[in-house]
Each structure stands twice: as structure tokens, then as C-alpha cells.
Amino acid sequence: MLLAVLSGFILALFAPLLKRFLGYRAGWVLALLPASIFVYFLGQYDQVMSQHAIFEYHPWIPSLGLNLTFYLDGISLLFALLISGIGTFIMIYSGGYLKGHVHLGRFFAFMLMFMASMLGVVLSSNLMAIFLFWELTSVTSFLLIGFDHLRQASRRAALQALVVTGLGGLAMLAGFVILGTSVGNFEMADILSFGNVVKDSELYIPILILILLGAFTKSAQFPFHFWLPNAMEAPTPVSAFLHSATMVKAGIYLMMRTYPILGDTIEWSLLLGIFGGFTLLAGTFIAIRQTDLKQMLAYTTMASLGLLTMLLGAGGEGAIEGAVLYLLAHSLFKGGLFMVAGTIYHEAGTLDITKLGGLGRKMPITFFAALIAALSMGGIIPLVGFIAKESMYHALLHGDPLSTILLVVAIIGNAMMFAIGFAVALKPMMGKLGDMPKQAHEGSIMLWLGPLTLGLCGLAAGIGIAYLGHTIVHSAVSAIGNENAETDLHLWGGINAPLILSLLTMAWGGVIFYFYDKVRAFADRVLNWIGWGPDKGFDQFLALLLWVSQRITDTFQTGHLKTYMRNTFILLALVIWVPMIAYDALPDIDLSTLTKPTFYEAGILLIAVLGLYAVLIAKSRLTSIVSLGILGFAVAILFMLFGAPDLSFTQFMVETLTAVILALVMTRLKLDKNDAKYGMEAVVATIVAIAVGSGFAALLLRVMQTELDMSLSDYFTKYSAAIAHGHNIVNVILVDFRALDTLGEISVVMTTGVVILALIRLKPKNHKHASQKSKSKSKLKESAS
Amino acid sequence: MEFYLTILVGLIFAASTYMMQSRSVIRLVLGVALLGNAVNLLIFTVGRVTRDIPPIIPADFHGTLTGIANPLPQALILTAIVIGFALFAFVLVLTYRAYESLGTDNSDEMRIAEPKKTQASKLTY
Numbered sequence A: 001m002l003l004a005v006l007s008g009f010i011l012a013l014f015a016p017l018l019k020r021f022l023g024y025r026a027g028w029v030l031a032l033l034p035a036s037i038f039v040y041f042l043g044q045y046d047q048v049m050s051q052h053a054i055f056e057y058h059p060w061i062p063s064l065g066l067n068l069t070f071y072l073d074g075i076s077l078l079f080a081l082l083i084s085g086i087g088t089f090i091m092i093y094s095g096g097y098l099k100g101h102v103h104l105g106r107f108f109a110f111m112l113m114f115m116a117s118m119l120g121v122v123l124s125s126n127l128m129a130i131f132l133f134w135e136l137t138s139v140t141s142f143l144l145i146g147f148d149h150l151r152q153a154s155r156r157a158a159l160q161a162l163v164v165t166g167l168g169g170l171a172m173l174a175g176f177v178i179l180g181t182s183v184g185n186f187e188m189a190d191i192l193s194f195g196n197v198v199k200d201s202e203l204y205i206p207i208l209i210l211i212l213l214g215a216f217t218k219s220a221q222f223p224f225h226f227w228l229p230n231a232m233e234a235p236t237p238v239s240a241f242l243h244s245a246t247m248v249k250a251g252i253y254l255m256m257r258t259y260p261i262l263g264d265t266i267e268w269s270l271l272l273g274i275f276g277g278f279t280l281l282a283g284t285f286i287a288i289r290q291t292d293l294k295q296m297l298a299y300t301t302m303a304s305l306g307l308l309t310m311l312l313g314a315g316g317e318g319a320i321e322g323a324v325l326y327l328l329a330h331s332l333f334k335g336g337l338f339m340v341a342g343t344i345y346h347e348a349g350t351l352d353i354t355k356l357g358g359l360g361r362k363m364p365i366t367f368f369a370a371l372i373a374a375l376s377m378g379g380i381i382p383l384v385g386f387i388a389k390e391s392m393y394h395a396l397l398h399g400d401p402l403s404t405i406l407l408v409v410a411i412i413g414n415a416m417m418f419a420i421g422f423a424v425a426l427k428p429m430m431g432k433l434g435d436m437p438k439q440a441h442e443g444s445i446m447l448w449l450g451p452l453t454l455g456l457c458g459l460a461a462g463i464g465i466a467y468l469g470h471t472i473v474h475s476a477v478s479a480i481g482n483e484n485a486e487t488d489l490h491l492w493g494g495i496n497a498p499l500i501l502s503l504l505t506m507a508w509g510g511v512i513f514y515f516y517d518k519v520r521a522f523a524d525r526v527l528n529w530i531g532w533g534p535d536k537g538f539d540q541f542l543a544l545l546l547w548v549s550q551r552i553t554d555t556f557q558t559g560h561l562k563t564y565m566r567n568t569f570i571l572l573a574l575v576i577w578v579p580m581i582a583y584d585a586l587p588d589i590d591l592s593t594l595t596k597p598t599f600y601e602a603g604i605l606l607i608a609v610l611g612l613y614a615v616l617i618a619k620s621r622l623t624s625i626v627s628l629g630i631l632g633f634a635v636a637i638l639f640m641l642f643g644a645p646d647l648s649f650t651q652f653m654v655e656t657l658t659a660v661i662l663a664l665v666m667t668r669l670k671l672d673k674n675d676a677k678y679g680m681e682a683v684v685a686t687i688v689a690i691a692v693g694s695g696f697a698a699l700l701l702r703v704m705q706t707e708l709d710m711s712l713s714d715y716f717t718k719y720s721a722a723i724a725h726g727h728n729i730v731n732v733i734l735v736d737f738r739a740l741d742t743l744g745e746i747s748v749v750m751t752t753g754v755v756i757l758a759l760i761r762l763k764p765k766n767h768k769h770a771s772q773k774s775k776s777k778s779k780l781k782e783s784a785s
Numbered sequence B: 001m002e003f004y005l006t007i008l009v010g011l012i013f014a015a016s017t018y019m020m021q022s023r024s025v026i027r028l029v030l031g032v033a034l035l036g037n038a039v040n041l042l043i044f045t046v047g048r049v050t051r052d053i054p055p056i057i058p059a060d061f062h063g064t065l066t067g068i069a070n071p072l073p074q075a076l077i078l079t080a081i082v083i084g085f086a087l088f089a090f091v092l093v094l095t096y097r098a099y100e101s102l103g104t105d106n107s108d109e110m111r112i113a114e115p116k117k118t119q120a121s122k123l124t125y
Helices: A001-030 A034-045 A045-051 A073-097 A104-123 A129-146 A153-182 A189-191 A204-220 A227-233 A238-243 A249-262 A268-288 A292-312 A316-348 A364-379 A384-396 A401-426 A444-465 A463-471 A470-480 A499-512 A517-531 A534-556 A561-582 A599-616 A621-643 A645-668 A679-704 A711-722 A729-737 A739-761 A767-784 B001-022 B027-045 B071-102
Strands: A053-061 A066-073
Touching: A001 A034, A001 A066, A001 A073, A001 A104, A001 A249, A034 A045, A034 A073, A034 A104, A034 A401, A045 A053, A045 A073, A045 A470, A045 B071, A053 A444, A053 A729, A066 A073, A066 A104, A066 A129, A066 A189, A073 A104, A073 A238, A073 A249, A073 A444, A073 A470, A073 A599, A104 A249, A129 A204, A129 A227, A153 A189, A153 A204, A153 A227, A153 A599, A189 A249, A189 A739, A204 A249, A227 A238, A227 A249, A227 A292, A227 A401, A227 A534, A227 A729, A238 A292, A238 A316, A238 A599, A238 A679, A249 A470, A249 B001, A268 A292, A268 A401, A268 A517, A292 A384, A292 B071, A316 A364, A316 A384, A316 A401, A316 A444, A316 A470, A316 B027, A364 A384, A364 A401, A364 A444, A401 B001, A444 A463, A463 A470, A463 A499, A499 A767, A517 A767, A561 B001, A561 B027, A599 A621, A599 B001, A599 B027, A621 A711, A645 A767, A645 B027, A645 B071, A679 B001, A679 B027, A711 A729, A729 A739, A729 B071, A739 B071, B027 B071
Parallel strands: none
Antiparallel strands: A053 A066
16 A cells, blocks of 8 residues: 555656656556556455455654554545546546646646545544645645646635645644544554544543544635635646545545544534535535536535535434445546536636537537536436435434434535536537637547546446445445445335435426526625625735734834844843742842941942942943943952952953043044933833843842852862862862863954954945945034034 | 842843943943943852952961852853953944944944835735
8 A cells, every 4th residue: 555655656756757758648658557556446345345444554753653554444445446546537637638738747746746645645544644644635735726826816726725724734633633642542543443432532522623623624614615616726637636526525534534433422413514514505505606617616516525524414324325425426426527617618718607508519528428427416317426315315314303404404405506517517518609719629538538437437336336335335334334334225216205305306406407597696696795705804814914913023123223122121021020920939128137238338339329320321421431430440349348359350450441442432433412312212211121120139139048059169169279279269260170161261352352353454345335324424414513 | 248239230230221222322332331240240149248258278278268258150250251341342343333334323323234114015925
């Protein structure tokens, strides 16, 4: 199975090369890969039937618990067959559809990568691997929707699909992580055998909701459906393959896969029933309004996905059987109809149903393929769609309120789809020849082979349903639900309640088809009246996101140094104060135990404070320099008083130098004297300053109330003379114990010296700066005068 | 005595913070110089202070010396003073050069590297 999954990725590398040699005919060659994968999975069938599942293990990153474990049971097998089988014809169709396109090679590569990723989703057992392949399908879908990247609509649709399905994927990942950690196992195959463990878990609801978010976004359930119709910007083979037959079914697959561990609870039934049912009705209703063939098909796809979700919500063996059958039928007829729509566009140059007409005579094979697909979509005997519909009606005929509501919804939805299916198949084909941009004629074999084969498959599946019921359908249903599921299917079950409901559906659908234009006008009025939709909401959401980030940027990135400083200091004050208050660690201040300073200590402290005050209020810069010197000297004396003569000398020297250099620089600069702050700015600056200053003081007081670890100081005191033969302990620490630090310090000072020299010696050569300088200088002069 | 030094540290920090929020780059540089003093005094205070006795071992002394000033903060501060001075000198020269090139010490007017006004981005796909 590893090869089956990886071969798509490998071949994708060579697809552009193959296209260079063979041109559009490369489609035939590339189709051999999905075809052989199809044959391979068909060959696995017996083993799956006898063992229920095949398990394959390949270590990938075992240390992270990430392994390529593949699990092939009935449901994976059905999906794998659909993906590879339809993929075969899609590859051929792509060659015909995009014949002559410059980037056809790239297109083939994307398609193969998608197919491989999709196979990965349905075959993986490791939860992380499922997520990985799941995201890969989103990425390849993005690439394919945006294939025609020169059009803005394409780019928007691609981005939208990626954002919606990507966010859903992240929710699903969160769900997987909770699921995996709560049961202590990340292998789906193992988790499936745990029975009701997950349902009984306290975390059931979060797991359910998160995983359903992934499934609902991928399978276009309301209100996340809007990306799917927009994804029709992609070339039609993409719509046929990804956005009807396979990728959008990944969500359905996920729900089927997790049904044994998450399904059949009240929450599950309600969530899936309500969202699925609503999606079905909304999808068909919006579909009727459309005049674009692909849009009609896209909305009915959404409706069909809603129907599948709803059936899974109803639960029980019968409903699952209906869902499996409908899944099979839908992939066949919708894939076919999309390809027909693509052929019509290719030949007639438009998809507008009001302009198309009379194509049936020009392209009989396509017409036949369309008709046979529409029959299946409408649920008419003897096609597989009929059996799917019978089966779901049978399952929903329970009599309990939820089933009955779902049954009514299903009948309405099916009737609408009946009408739309025939509108898609018949309107462009019948009647007068429409006013179309191109002179239409039958497409090449590459264009009609796919839809024709899929249509015939639908017919064959309908006629041979008794055989399917005992084989692939049986294994799929038993993989989801009961191991001993009874899937005894017949094409003709006699005259019974489902058949009557079926006839009712067809009659109703026929009426809608007859009054199609009126119904469309009605749907158009209603939807225009509603106006807003999630698609607009997406734009508004992105605009809001942009607006918020703009505000944040404007707030923090003002381009003013003083704002940056203020924000930094506010944060600093918060960092000091918040933990101190939160942990109730404020210092205790007991003024009675304080030792009084001596009179000269008090005097020096007073001088320091006065110097500080003078720095702050100084109007002229020379005054502030002198005041800074006063403070510095006061600190130097404090060092002296408290047993630090070395510090004192250094401080004296540095302060003197600082004052001298400052004075030298200041006299060179002709600065305007007024640099005071005004109004609010001064108030804010003062508050921030007090918060920071008091914060440091409080922090220091608190630290002083803890025990001081003297071990390092004691070590230096003890060994300074004994080992390093020095008596001035501070000096010994600097030049002996921590000599390397001192070397670093000297290097810093030296580097600074070099940099300063460079800054002073090298004059600017940039004329722009120079001109600006003279400009601002003249401005200064103006303001001075 | 530590209590009073702590108050002084807090005051210097506050003054430095106030100065560094100024529009004038020169005042900002003065704030940096103050910050250096504040931090040095903070390290000094946190190592506890002892009056008068420097950490120097008498010539013929053998054994464990007690009651001396804590030598460790002093060693740290000695390095810090020098580094602080180097930083200060560098920032000052940078200011000087900025003034030479831009003709101002007002940081609001130094906008060569900053956009005048951020353009509101429009939503495009």
C-alpha cells in the first residue's frame, strides 16, 4: 500500500517531463498509474473480505509516534477504488480538456499529487498521518483551484478554499490530539477496537465537535459551504475529481470512519441531522437559482454531501447502507456530469444554461453520458441512484420523529435534485440550437470516454446490485457499522413504501422541472432578499482581520522613538508589578527597625537626590550635564563610604570623562533649548516613570528580605590570597578568577573606540541626507528667528 | 541603610525612565547614563552594604576574613561601569553623527528609516 500511495507523488515529479515528450497524449500514459492502483486494490479485495482489514506498518518518525500505518478495510477499499478508478478517467479527460495549455504538465503533476494525498487520507491509520494527508489534499486543492492564477477570481477562490478547509483541518488536528491522548493511542485501527471508550469519555463533546469541524469544512456543510461553489473557478477536471467525486468526500469518509467510536449518540444525530439536512435543502434551493452549469452542479454536490451527512446522523445499519450506496452513486453520476459540463464548455464556449441548447444532435455520445448520469441522479430504475434512494427511504421509515423529519427533508431534496439533474442534462442538449460562442461538435474520445464509462458503471452497478450487495457494499457497511451487516440488495423489491415515496419524489421533481424557470425566478427573489451570505462574510472577516492588524501596527509601530520607549517601559512596569501582586509578594516595610544613616551619609544621599532633580528640571543642557556629574560623584562617594574604593575611583574617573565629553559634544551641537514635554505627554511619562521606579525599588526591597547566598563571595574571600596570591579581592576576581570576562570587557571598550573613530572620521557621502540636513537646518534657523 | 539606598535606586530609575521617553535624543542619552548608575547602585545594594571595610586581605593575614564588604558585587559593578561608559560614549557619538547628518536631535524629526504614515492596506486577492 505504501507504493500505491507514494507512486502518485513520485510520478508527479516526472509528469511535466512526460508532457514535454508526449504533449496532451501524456494523459493516456499517466492514466496507467491510477488504473494499476485500481487493479491492485481490486486484487486486495479477497483478503479484506476474509480478514476484515489489512494492516501495514512502516516506521517514519517513530520517536514522534508518527508512522505510516495503512489500514485497508471495506470503507477504505471503497474509497480507494473510487479515487483510483475515477482518477484514471480524469487523467485522460484532463489531457483532452486542457489540450494545448502551456501548463498542462504542471496540471498533471498537481492532479497526481492530489490523488496520492487522497489515497493517503483514506488508507492511513495513524491520526497524525491522516491529518498530514488531509492537509496535503487542501494544499493540492489550493494549487488546482488557483491553476489559472492570472484571474483574481481564481486566486480568491483558491485562498478561500485553503483558509476554510485549513482552519477546519486545524480543528480536526486538535480533535485528534485530544482523542489520541485521552485513549493513549494514535492508531485509528486500535482506537476503533476500543468500543465505547470515547463515547463515555468526559472529552467526548470537544472531540466530536472538533473532528466534525474538520469534516464539515472539507465536505462543504452549511455554514462552511461557500468555498465549494467558488472552487468551480478551477478547470473542470478538477471540479469533477476533487470537488464532487473525491476530496469533498473526505469529510464524509472521516465521519464514516469515526462512526463506530463517535457515532450513534444524541449529540451526533442532532449535529449531523440538523447541519446535513439544512445543507441539503439550502444546496438544492441555491442550485435552482443558478444559470451556470458548473454552479448548478456545485450546489447540488453540496446538497448531496448534506444528504450523506444527514444519513450518517440518522445512523443505524439501513441508513449507513443508504449512505454507502449514495456515495458510490454520487461519485459516478456527479463526476460524469461535471465532465459533461466541461465538454460542453470546451465545445460550445459557454456554461450559461439560458444560452445553451440543441447540443444533443451535435454531440450524441456526450448527450447519452449526460442522460444516463441524470437518470442516476434522479434516482430512476435501473440505475444505482435508484437503489440508493430506495435504501435511504427504507432506512428512514422508522416512525420516530427525527427519522420522519429527515425523511421529509430527503424527499424534498431528492425531488429538487431530480429536477436540477435533468435540467443540467437536458436543457443544453434539447430544443433549438442556442446562441453559443463556438460552433459545437462532438469532443474527442478523451473527452467522452470518462463520462460515458462512469455513466455505464452507474448502470452496471444498478443492474448488478445483488452482486455488489454481497461484496464491496457489504464490506463497506460492515466496516462502518455492524460486522455482520446484512446488505441483501435487489434492484426490484416489489411494490412497497419506499417505492411509493420514490414515485412521489419523481412526480414532485417532474413538476419542479416543468415549472423550472418559475421556480428559478422565485429562488432568485428569495436569495436576493436575503442578500448576505457566508461568502460575503468571508470577505468581511478578512477585511476585519486586516483592519485589526492595521490598528495594532499603527498603535505599536508609530515610527516615533518616544512611543517605542514608552511601550517598552509600560511593559517593564507590568512585568515587575503584575507577578509581585499576583503572588502576593510585596515587600514588608517596617520603618521602626530601620537603622539611621549617619549625618554625612544622609548628606550625600541628599546631594544625589538634588543632582537627580536638577537633571530633570534643567532648562539648558549644560546644567543637566553638570547635574548628572553631581549625581555621579555622589554615587562615587557612596561607594567609598561602603567599602568599595576601587568602584569609587573608577566612578570618579568615568563621571569626569562623561561630563567632559558631553560638554564637548554639546557645545558643538547648536540645539534649540526647549525640549520639555507638554500636557498629556508629560503626565503619561511621569506615571510610567513612577511605575518603573517604584517597581524597581519594591522589587529590590523584596529581594533584600530574602537570604543572600554568600557562598561565591566566601569562596573568593577564602582563596584570593591562598590561590591567586592577591590581597585586593575585587582585583583578584577581575584579573584572575574571572579574567576572561575582563578580556571580553576590554574587547568591548576597544571595539567601541574603533567604532567611534569610524563614526567621526567617515563623513557621509549620501547627497540625499546632506540636502535634507541643509533643509532642516534652514528650518531650524527659521524657527530660531 | 539599604532601605535609603533602595529609595535612591528607585528615584534614579524613575528619572531615567522619564528622560528616556523624551523626544530629544540628548535627553535620552542622559537617561541612558542615569540608567547605568541606577543598575550599578542596585547591584551594590542587593549584595548588602557594610560600612568602611573594603574587601582587602591584610598582608600577613591567614584564615577566614569576616565583616568585610561583599567583593562579588563590586567586581561585577567595576565591569559594568566600564562597559556602561563605553556604551554611553558610543550612543553619544551616534547622536552626534545623527545630528550632523539629519540636523536635529528631535527623534520625531528623524524619520529617514520610518514611513511618514502607514498606508492602509486594501483587501486584494
